[in-house]
Amino acid sequence: MALSNTLIAGINFVAMLLSIPIVAVGIWLATQADNSCVQLLQWPVIAVGVVVLLVALAGFVGAFWRVPWLLLFYLVAMLVLILLLAGLVVFIYAVTVNGSGHLAPGRAFQEYRLEDYPGWLRQRVEGPHRWNRIKECLSSTAACAELNRTYTSAQHFFDARIGPLQSGCCKPPTECGYTFVNPTYWISPISAASDIDCMLWSNDQTVLCYSCSSCKAGLVANLGREWKRGDVVLVVTLVALIVVYAMGCYAFRDAKTQELFQRYKQGYY
Incomplete structure (x- = not known):
């Protein structure tokens, strides 16, 4: 059980690190003159990155200090965030796919x-x-x-x-x-x-x-060019988050299985 919790904590730490490129994309967009004048995408991207960081931190705390409800919150909230990030990736592609010089x-x-x-x-x-x-x-x-x-x-x-x-x-x-x-x-x-x-x-x-x-x-055209560059980073981060989330779900299920097995052994003996 302790090993599984340590593994889950490590996985959540990786998820915390994955929030960095999301926030970095938002900050990069905010530093571009055209995006700073229009202010459409940078703040939603930064907000998603910050929330991913907070949710992953909650999962890390829940695993490290063995707080089951925090782990459950992490699993539900991270799934919602992955779906939200996937929607954002698709949206950026959809609004930038047309037009050329x-x-x-x-x-x-x-x-x-x-x-x-x-x-x-x-x-x-x-x-x-x-x-x-x-x-x-x-x-x-x-x-x-x-x-x-x-x-x-x-x-x-x-x-x-x-x-x-x-x-x-x-x-x-x-x-x-x-x-x-x-x-x-x-x-x-x-x-x-x-x-x-x-x-x-x-x-x-x-x-x-x-x-x-x-x-x-x-x-x-300039917004589309910059958004596409940011979208590439978001796609890579999304794939990594999905992998990390799947590993977290597997580790959580394994930890629960071990816990039930230990209870069964204690009751049997």
């Missing part, structure tokens, strides 16, 4: 259109009230200013593989026909294109293309 002629980077990104994530950023708050936050970041420090010539910029957010928000769409001065300053053509984004572009560094549909599309 388009290569612009003569450019190494891609450009993005909002109509290519249907679904939940687009709805979370598209509304006027939401977008006014988001674009104000985006304009306060260094995402566009970094381009001016990095790329000093037109060809250098056109050959760069800039991210979706910078492509959509920091420059006018290529089809507008603007002439490059620096990555965030462009000369307007004599006859402007009919695309509304071409008219929304401004060389004002606080305006740029933050009101453009291309900026919304770039944000959605």
Whole structure:
């Protein structure tokens, strides 16, 4: 019985360690400029990680100090958390699976259109009230200013593989026909294109293309890219948690079997 309890305590300690990558994903998302402006995924992920840690700690205490009700709580609560994490993994995949960028002629980077990104994530950023708050936050970041420090010539910029957010928000769409001065300053053509984004572009560094549909599309694409990276970590952690939970259930059942056997022997003799 003591050996089984020690094994269960060790398994729960591993479960406690597995909460670290979950929390780390949430913290990493919170440090990304676009995610910090939208604030959709990071806090739910951090919350799940913290609860996994607390539940695993309860299981560890229950096994180490032999508190049966804590062990039972651990088994039930961890099952719920595994199902919740699995749902979160599937949800992230579902909302990021659609949409892709388009290569612009003569450019190494891609450009993005909002109509290519249907679904939940687009709805979370598209509304006027939401977008006014988001674009104000985006304009306060260094995402566009970094381009001016990095790329000093037109060809250098056109050959760069800039991210979706910078492509959509920091420059006018290529089809507008603007002439490059620096990555965030462009000369307007004599006859402007009919695309509304071409008219929304401004060389004002606080305006740029933050009101453009291309900026919304770039944000959605950038969020999707980062969420997918986080989802890979969550999938690996989920699989590890399932294995650890299965081992815990087996050890708990074995401990109960040994306890019943000991009681039977004591009663027999």
